[in-house]
Amino acid sequence: xxxxxxxxxxxxxxxxxxxxxxxxxxxxxxxxxxxxxxxxxxxxxxxxxxxxxxxxxxxxxxxxxxxxxxxxxxxxxxxxxxxxxxxxxxxxxxxxxxxxxxxxxxxxxxxxxxxxxxxxxxxxxxxxxxxxxxxxxxxxxxxxxxxxxxxxxxxxxxxxxxxxxxxxxxxxxxxxxxxxxxxxxxxxxxxxxxxxxxxxxxxxxxxxxxxxxxxxxxxxxxxxxxxxxxxxxxxxxxxxxxxxxxxxxxxxxxxxxxxxxxxxxxxxxxxxxxxxxxxxxxxxxxxxxxxxxxxxxxxxxxxxxxxxxxxxxxxxxxxxxxxxxxxxxxxxxxxxxxxxxxxxxxxxxxxxxxxxxxxxxxxxxxxxxxxxxxxxxxxxxxxxxxxxxxxxxxxxxxxxxxxxxxxxxxxxxxxxxxxxxxxxxxxx
Numbered sequence: 001x002x003x004x005x006x007x008x009x010x011x012x013x014x015x016x017x018x019x020x021x022x023x024x025x026x027x028x029x030x031x032x033x034x035x036x037x038x039x040x041x042x043x044x045x046x047x048x049x050x051x052x053x054x055x056x057x058x059x060x061x062x063x064x065x066x067x068x069x070x071x072x073x074x075x076x077x078x079x080x081x082x083x084x085x086x087x088x089x090x091x092x093x094x095x096x097x098x099x100x101x102x103x104x105x106x107x108x109x110x111x112x113x114x115x116x117x118x119x120x121x122x123x124x125x126x127x128x129x130x131x132x133x134x135x136x137x138x139x140x141x142x143x144x145x146x147x148x149x150x151x152x153x154x155x156x157x158x159x160x161x162x163x164x165x166x167x168x169x170x171x172x173x174x175x176x177x178x179x180x181x182x183x184x185x186x187x188x189x190x191x192x193x194x195x196x197x198x199x200x201x202x203x204x205x206x207x208x209x210x211x212x213x214x215x216x217x218x219x220x221x222x223x224x225x226x227x228x229x230x231x232x233x234x235x236x237x238x239x240x241x242x243x244x245x246x247x248x249x250x251x252x253x254x255x256x257x258x259x260x261x262x263x264x265x266x267x268x269x270x271x272x273x274x275x276x277x278x279x280x281x282x283x284x285x286x287x288x289x290x291x292x293x294x295x296x297x298x299x300x301x302x303x304x305x306x307x308x309x310x311x312x313x314x315x316x317x318x319x320x321x322x323x324x325x326x327x328x329x330x331x332x333x334x335x336x337x338x339x340x341x342x343x344x345x346x347x348x349x350x351x352x353x354x355x356x357x358x359x360x361x362x363x364x365x366x367x368x369x370x371x372x373x374x375x376x377x378x379x380x381x382x383x384x385x386x387x388x389x390x391x392x393x394x395x396x397x398x399x400x401x402x403x404x405x406x407x408x409x410x411x412x413x414x415x416x417x418x419x420x421x422x423x424x425x426x427x428x
Contacts, residue, residue, distance in 0.1 A: 011178040018138040020184035021160035022128040023253065025167035026144065028104065029155045029176040031121035032061035035100055036090045038153050047087040051077050054269060060092045064176055076312075097121075100152055107147050111140055116253045124164055126253040141179050162187065163249035169198060187247035192219030199244050201237060209233050221245045262298070263306075263355025264288045271310045271348040278349055282339060283332050285354040290328030293356060299324035300356035303334035307342060308351035317342065324360055331356060 012018075028034070032050045037043055047066035051059045059080050062071040069084035081087060101120045108115045111134060114126035127140045134140045141158040148156050155177040159170025162184040170190070174180040182190045196215055197207045209232050215221045221229070222245035230238035243249070264285040272278055282305075293299060301324045308314045317338035325331065335354045 008173070009175060009178055010173045010180055012138070012181040016138065016181045017183050018136050018160055018181045020162045021137050021167075021181050022126060022131075023161055023164055023167045024125040024127055024137065024141055024144075025159045025161075025164065025171040026108065026123055026125065026141075026156050027158075027171045027175070028121040028148075029157055030061060030063045030067075031100075031154070032092060032097055033063040033066075033090075034154050035096055036093070037063065040088075040090065043088055043090075047071070047084050049077070049080055049084070049087045049089050050092050051080075051089060052091065053077065053089040057267065062087075100154065103152055104148055104154070104156070107144060107151065110147075111144055114253045114255065116255065124167070124253050138179065138181055141181075145177075145179065163247060164251050164253070165200060165244055165249040166190065166247060168200075169194070188222075191245065191247055192217060192222060194218050196221055199241055201240060201244075206233055206237065206241075218245050261304075261355045261357045261359065262289055262292045262296070262300070263304070263353055264292075265306060265351060265353025265355075267308075267351045268349065271350055272352075273346075273348050275343050278343070278347075278352060279336060279339065281352055282335050282354060283328075285352075286332035286335055287328040289354055289356055290326050290331055293326035293359075297361065298359045299326045300360070301325075301358040302356065303331050303338075304355045304357060305335045305338040305342075306351070306353040306355070307339075307347070307349055310348045310350055312350070314351075315342065318357070320358070324358070 033048050036050055037048060040048075045065070047069060048063045049059055049066055049071060050061040051057050054077060057077045059071060059073050059075045059077055061073050062080070066080075066084050066087050069087075071080045071084050071087065077089070081089075097120060104121075105115065105117060105123065108123055108125055112125050112127050112130040114129070116124040118124065127134075127137050130140060131137070134143060137160045141160055145156055145158060148154055157171050157174040157176060158179045159167040159172070159174060159182070160179070161167040161170055161182040166182050166187055170180040170182050194217060196202055196210045196218060199218060199221070202210070210221065213224065213228070213232055215224060221241060224242075226238060226242050229242055232238070233241070266281060266285070302318050302320050304316055304318045306314065306316050319334045319338055321330070321334065331354065
């Protein structure tokens with residue numbers, strides 16, 4: 001999309017015709033950093049990084065001043081501080097981010113019931129039906145931005161367009177704290193001058209392929225015959241990018257949020273080679289994932305192990321179950337089986353994680369004629385009951401009762417719908 005430091009910010013004139021731009025994409029500005037700065041107003045004009053000040057941690061978020069030095073989320077903290085030595089590092093507080101997110105989403109739903117949250121800090125809104133009550137899309141966007149700032153002290157950027165894709169691109173161009181309206185008739189004039197990597201689905205490899213064809217802008221891509229694109233980047237990807245390049249996106253705002261995965265991961269303070277220690281961490285994470293699944297009423301069929309090595313290379317290994325599960329012991333056994341294959345070669349691990357994918361409704365889980373996990377399921381449900389009364393950690397697997405050897409230096413949080421938010425799961 002646009003540069004993350006706001007250096008190419010573009011906003012709409014007051015006279016723009018917004019009648020066709022009824023889809024809004026609203027994105028909070030440097031959300032985590034902005035929340036932290038509410039408690040540190042003396043730092044608003046200084047570069048600020050959110051994360052743990054450790055050589056092995058990563059950047060959770062950065063304000064716009066820090067971004068101008070080349071600091072980005074998910075960057076190693078050591079690199080970020082080399083790029084911006086004067087940066088102030090603030091510890092993250094996830095509970096506060098969730099509280100502010102709920103408050104902001106409440107403001108959105110006050111304006112229209114058609115809200116599709118994408119992550120903790122962004123959402124799509126369909127305001128076509130809200131115009132009679134609140135005014136035009138631009139007026140609604142202005143009212144939302146005013147309420148967000150007055151009620152939370154935070155700012156947000158809004159893109160308004162006739163399609164979700166263009167609305168999201170517009171909000172990115174409007175950052176920070178701006179509104180950009182793209183009327184339907186101006187869609188191609190807005191899109192075609194932008195670089196090809198602005199398109200959804202254009203990562204580093206696809207961009208390289210497109211540049212090899214001499215396609216530098218979205219307009220270049222739009223003018224390229226579809227068969228040429230498909231031959232270079234594949235049939236499905238070629239068709240998708242060709243449609244987006246012409247501003248075609250039939251998706252509407254969806255009120256159903258599909259949980260894509262639930263996972264936990266940890267970055268170690270120092271590289272770990274002790275297989276027993278790593279397996280213990282897998283057990284802890286598998287148990288935590290299972291608890292999250294049960295709380296959400298979900299089960300999953302695919303268990304994914306994630307390892308990041310000392311050179312930052314990342315591998316994932318997945319195993320698909322015959323029956324979906326939310327039993328921690330089953331999740332652990334599948335993750336451990338994948339781990340043992342990799343560990344046999346010798347490993348130095350920087351990060352380890354477990355997640356469960358292919359999620360579905362958990363009603364009726366384990367009710368088959370023969371359930372190999374029945375004993376473990378009963379035990380874990382009993383632990384859930386004790387935890388609900390006495391707190392998480394009141395009962396733990398015996399192998400986890402010793403002092404913890406792994407200190408988390410990044411966020412170790414459940415990610416029900418990985419994104420893009422500011423700290424989304426970084427798939428390899």
